[in-house]
Amino acid sequence: QxxxxxxxxxxxxxxxxxFDTENNFYAANTIPFYYQHHPIQINTNELIRIYVVNMVEFDPINNFHLHGNLYKYYPTGTDIVPSFYTDMITLSQTERGIMEFEYTYPGKxxxxxxxxxxxxxxWVGIFLVTDNEEQKESESYGT
Structure with missing residues (x-):
């Protein structure tokens, strides 16, 4: 587990x-540039797990590069032991896997x-990493 x-x-x-069998746009979750303009908000020191699947048609490969960090990668997601600890994976058509990482420092x-x-x-996006310590203190003191 x-x-x-x-x-x-x-x-x-x-x-x-x-409809010319060449892609005009690329994206993560269908909308081009969406996560560049609407960053995904995550917390520092919190495990992030991404189930990633490459469904790009007409191009034989795709990849995922993460800046400022490395992640554990589990190809197909069928094993508990990661096969890679990297910042970039290359995926063939319909290939999938699980990525796990944590950020220590806030930032984009x-x-x-x-x-x-x-x-x-x-096909570009941003993680907006915030320090969740203030939130934890607020919850602890009920303010």
């Missing part, structure tokens, strides 16, 4: 808007495809 975590799903996809941390075309066409 995996330890408790802040869990999310990221479906990596491409959008062929003119980029995540994106390392295939430049994908990033330029929308």
């Amino acid at each position: 995996r330890p408790p975590a802040d869990e999310m799903v990221m479906v990596l996809n491409g959008l062929d808007t003119d 941390y980029l995540f994106h495809a390392h295939k430049v075309e994908f990033s330029e066409k929308g």
